[in-house]
Amino acid sequence: MILLQHTLWGQLVLVLLFSFLTGMELRDYHQQFHADNKQYSFGTIRTYAFTGLLGFVFYLIDPYLYLAGFLALTSIYLLLYWQKLHAEQSSILNYLVWAITYSYAPLVMTQPLWVLASVFVISVLLLGSKTAIHAMAAKLDGSEVTTLAKLVLLSVVILPLLPHEVINQWIPVSPFKIWLAVVVVSSISYLGYISQRYFFPNQGVLLTGIFGGIYSSTATTVALSKKSVDYPRLSYKMTAAILVATGLMYLRLLGIAAVFNWQVALNLWQPMTLLALLIFLVSFVFVRLEHRHGVQHQITKDEHHNPLELKIAFVFAGLFVLMAVITQAITQYFGEEGLRYLSLIVGFTDIDPFVLSLLNGQYHTTGEMIASAVLIAAGSNNLLKALYAYVIGEPKSGTYSAIWLIIFGLITIALGWFYY
Template identity: 25%
Template sequence: MIEVTLQIVDAPLEETVVRIALAGALGMFLGLEREWSQKSAGIRTFSLISLLAAVFTILVLETAVGESLLVLGGLLVIVQGVLLAVQGLLSADEETGLSLTTSVSMLVAYGVGALVAAEFIIEGVTVAVLSSLLLVLKRELHEFAWGFSRQEMRATTEFGILAFVVYPLLPAEYVLQFGTITLELEPQVIWFMVVAVAGIGIVNYAIVSTYGGRGIAVTGFFGGLASSTAVVGTMLDHVNQRPESASYAVAAILLANAAMAARNLAIAVGFTIGGDQSLLVEAIVPLGAVILVAFVIAGATADWSESGPIDLESPFSMKNALAFGAVFLVVLVFGSLSEEWFGALGFYATAVASGFVSSAGATTSAVVLYRGGQLGPAEATIGILLATVSSIVVKALLTTTSANQVFRNQVAAYSAALLLGGAVASVVLVI
């Protein structure tokens, strides 16, 4: 008796049994929402489907007859799903509908069972959890999609193409040869930065669209993350219509500058995590000084009883993304060549010029050059700060078109204070 017990304990069935049990549990997890929603297939059906897939997958791995059974099982699930869809179509109950979601969910449960049995545990659990979330958040997802305008839907689709189609197709490394100078680029990292900047714009477009009329902090700071130029344009129009609103319009521009500096700081620090170079912590002090000065002045001078909306034309556009990418690539190449030919001064000049167009582009260029070892931490930080400063100057110059002298003077004076704070921080950094 003792010998038989030891043989059972040592039998190599533990892992297989655990995978089968996990497949059944995940099937129950997927069927829970369907059961709660009183659909045709529920907990038992989904669990059995996952178990069936797990059994057939194990037979595929251990015998020669399992492959045909696995295919047959998948076909049976598809047929059952089609029958349920037809039944829902013929049903007079509007709540039942076409039942396409239940049909597809059954096929997902079959796939989850196969993944788990094939020892893709993490992948199977991930698919089950994400699928369950999609089922549970049905109403929220529908309301979210129905709230999209045509322009927003197009922008979101274009963003998806850039993020999930173009990015995987790009090579991880690419070498450019200019005579005796060799430039090593990281196309995927470069494009990911472009997508990240565009993603920030989309998220904050939604925030500004929702809360834009409820406070200057939202319209200024979050609008500045999406488009600081849009903030300036909106405040110019508002001041021209309501001269008495100059105080909070100035604060909005200051907060937009703070948001722009915060975005650049996030790029500088975030994209140096996990690289060959150390974390670019040197950027925290100078950009933090710009952010702090902007918030202090805005908090002390604004008339917080006022609030003003901001209208952004679009959350994202393919044209803007490609233009950003082109500017970024040109800045990166010429910045590298200038740094190679003239040292740090060449890169600084390029950073200032590119900051007039896009401080985010100049920041990402500095980060990539730093990641590649072509710039030191102090040089990269100073370049980022120069681009940030030049962007502040651009916004101050835009406000000179306003007919409101008080508004023009305040923006110029407070922008000078931001520049002074950045300059002091730069001196401290160099010393």
């Protein structure tokens, strides 16, 4: 088909073919969705084939003639649209499909064939997906459009404007890297939130742990611990979900390291992957115990909080800078040993700003030491989650979760402290 585009007769064949198929799809659309309604339109199959042919002839003779033809036929459609308004029909879908068909000739003559094919395929998909699109729009929260605009603002508008130079010796990161960290973490969190809310709206407990672990294992531990109180007979499954969220935390930190500092990621991939696999194995054991001894219940749907807020993004950027300053001071005055103790303490807070400041800053330390600090912070964060699970959760689930989180927390800290 690509060879056809390089000859004039081949271009004519392509225009007629795609115009004919567009007309067929429009006819099927009317039969499927408007079979009982009288529709004012330009026609369907033959009319759209003639539309493509007319556009081809006019554009071949003179582009200005092509434009004049478009304006003349649009004027005719205005008369038709006037009649539609009297019949209380306001849709301009027919005109839009006709205008796209009229553009096939210049597309095939001036652009690569994939452009015409893409326009045709998108048009067909939009025509045939009316029910699915309306169903999706009904489920979509209007605030999500605003949220998506915020993500575009963070990544496309603000990020390219920021300088790449390090701010000063006490803030050893550039504004670009600070905001890039905000964009990456916000994007990962938002994708996890969207997946959980829209693609798996009636997810089970385990999927809650999986998707929750993508954007915050600590918040997921708290949420599942609270939920375990309402479902005390699901203690094994709740424990498995909490542990899965922590397993995803290891993989998420490894992925972030791969984005910002490949050398650190190479140092981390073995211990992080091993820890994730081990915790997934323990989770699997609890799932099997649930199947053997537990009672099946339907978990009610939770309201998921959107993690992408501009206020949160600015707070994250501020914490990032603060952690960079503290890390620079600690490494300069106390060396690598001080960094280890700092990592141990920071693990009892939100570790993402600290980890990202380590990965993006220019400190007087090695990649191995940064990997060590990341592991220690992750391990102490597990101890914090163990405390949350034990205090907030249902006794049985909270105890199981706390024990295993403490075990993996201590193992992670030991690996970070002695492995490097």
